[in-house]
Amino acid sequence: MTEITCITPIDGSVYATRPVASRADVAARLETARTAQRDWAARPLAERIALVEEGVARLDRVNADLVQELAWQMGRPTRTGGEMGGVRERSGYMAGIARRVLAPEVIEDDAKFRRLLAREPVGLVLVIAPWNYPFLTATNTIVPALIAGNAVVLKHASQTPLAGERLAQAFAHLPDGVFTNLFLDHATTAKLIAARSFGFVNFTGSVAGGQSIERAAAGTFTALGLELGGKDPGYVRADANLDAAVDTLMDGAFFNSGQCCCGIERIYVAEPLFDAFVEKSVAWVSKLILGNPLEQATTLGPMASRRFADTVRAQTAEAVAAGATALVDKGLFPADTGSTAYLAPQILTGVDHSMRVMTEESFGPVVGIMPVRDDEQAIALMNDSRYGLTASVWTEDPDVGQSIGARLETGTVFMNRADYLDPALTWTGVKDTGRGAALSHLGYLSVTRPKSYHLKRL
Ligand code: NAP
Numbered sequence: 001m002t003e004i005t006c007i008t009p010i011d012g013s014v015y016a017t018r019p020v021a022s023r024a025d026v027a028a029r030l031e032t033a034r035t036a037q038r039d040w041a042a043r044p045l046a047e048r049i050a051l052v053e054e055g056v057a058r059l060d061r062v063n064a065d066l067v068q069e070l071a072w073q074m075g076r077p078t079r080t081g082g083e084m085g086g087v088r089e090r091s092g093y094m095a096g097i098a099r100r101v102l103a104p105e106v107i108e109d110d111a112k113f114r115r116l117l118a119r120e121p122v123g124l125v126l127v128i129a130p131w132n133y134p135f136l137t138a139t140n141t142i143v144p145a146l147i148a149g150n151a152v153v154l155k156h157a158s159q160t161p162l163a164g165e166r167l168a169q170a171f172a173h174l175p176d177g178v179f180t181n182l183f184l185d186h187a188t189t190a191k192l193i194a195a196r197s198f199g200f201v202n203f204t205g206s207v208a209g210g211q212s213i214e215r216a217a218a219g220t221f222t223a224l225g226l227e228l229g230g231k232d233p234g235y236v237r238a239d240a241n242l243d244a245a246v247d248t249l250m251d252g253a254f255f256n257s258g259q260c261c262c263g264i265e266r267i268y269v270a271e272p273l274f275d276a277f278v279e280k281s282v283a284w285v286s287k288l289i290l291g292n293p294l295e296q297a298t299t300l301g302p303m304a305s306r307r308f309a310d311t312v313r314a315q316t317a318e319a320v321a322a323g324a325t326a327l328v329d330k331g332l333f334p335a336d337t338g339s340t341a342y343l344a345p346q347i348l349t350g351v352d353h354s355m356r357v358m359t360e361e362s363f364g365p366v367v368g369i370m371p372v373r374d375d376e377q378a379i380a381l382m383n384d385s386r387y388g389l390t391a392s393v394w395t396e397d398p399d400v401g402q403s404i405g406a407r408l409e410t411g412t413v414f415m416n417r418a419d420y421l422d423p424a425l426t427w428t429g430v431k432d433t434g435r436g437a438a439l440s441h442l443g444y445l446s447v448t449r450p451k452s453y454h455l456k457r458l
Contacts, residue, residue, distance in 0.1 A: 009301075009304055021188070030153070037151035037177070046099075049095050055170045055171040059170035060087075073131065073159060073160045074160060076301055080255075098444070102448070104117060119444070121150040124199055125199065126152075127153070129155070134163035145200070146171075146179070152178070153180045202225040203227070228434040229433060230387045231362075234393075235268045235393050236249070236277055237270050239400075257300060269369060269371055290344060292335075302343070304341070318355065319356070322354070326346050347367055359386075390411060
């Protein structure tokens, strides 16, 4: 591959092309990054924090352009206002805890011994980012990695090449080489990882992509953070606030056209609430406006590519052929002609776990809803998945929410909310959703290594 191409989902035309970095260019830029990292790590922490915060502010200043570019690159409606609210919140939190988390832990310091446990940067951090939240997913690692004294190399998704460039511009005030954006193909990325070029690689994307990265790193002992796919469930108990559950779970399922790592993809509802929940959900979804993401009225944009829309179409058609009922009137969404990235939202009932739409990641605007008898059945169904990123439990009782949560195989338990990353809590997954810990104080552990100092006075 010599060029990467971004096809816009708005009209299927070519929106951007960029040359793939040559081997010589990659080698030279990594060498610059290695040199720059040593000086960067030697700077006082307060200086690094201030410079990284300035980078976030520089990104924020061009948010109006980012919002337009996001619509063109991956179809997110401009009315959503972009990602900078979350980027500011998470970056601010990570900057705020840095002094405490990165300070050496002094075990003993007296006439005889000075013993301390320090955290040091791992060197070069490679961030491989996806298109679905191109700024949020990338900055989750970029910000703590830079603050901790690493140099960062970013390989952004081919669907969102401008996001990589925008991040590079935002951090262009850092010394040359501290932040490097590279247009890399998969083969070169794998070779660099296999050659031990990085101290830590954070990959956010598909399970298949994560497996390739793990294979590339095999035997190198390179530390990996793998934030992969999900099939996140919602469970509405009989004591739930029905209207709040409908609002939040529908938003969780359909925001960003369902292309959220922690989007709600399957819902289990206590039998007494099932009919009302379904009826209100269908009414909620029927009000969405599918269309050109550049238009202010549009609340549901196209999926990022026709290929993704076709996957969801196939899952939905298979489920219907196997007996599921599609409840949302497609006629309300004329922008869906059946052959583009524009896909009408859909709610399915009469579904079960023999159907791919209830077990495989859809990553699109469809959700299946099943009635459940009790907590036991709901827990069993929620855990019947190869994924585990988040689960959203709806109940009025926090003790019940927590005790159900304790039995769920998942990275995050939500009660009465969904689809949100709390920067003070760790973003992590179980099973095929991957490994590692982003955000929170644990996020700093991924981008640093421990170093022990045992100093004896004679
Ligand atoms: P993807 O195809 O795996 O791509 C993600 C990123 O990885 C892109 O930059 C892609 O580059 C790169 N990539 C993929 N395979 C690679 C390989 N073998 N070598 C080097 N780079 C490789 O994923 P996607 O479809 O774009 O993203 C959606 C997926 O991400 C969903 O499964 C979603 O659940 C997951 N996700 C998870 C989280 C989380 O926190 N757990 C957050 C967001 C998204 P190219 O674009 O150049 O192929």
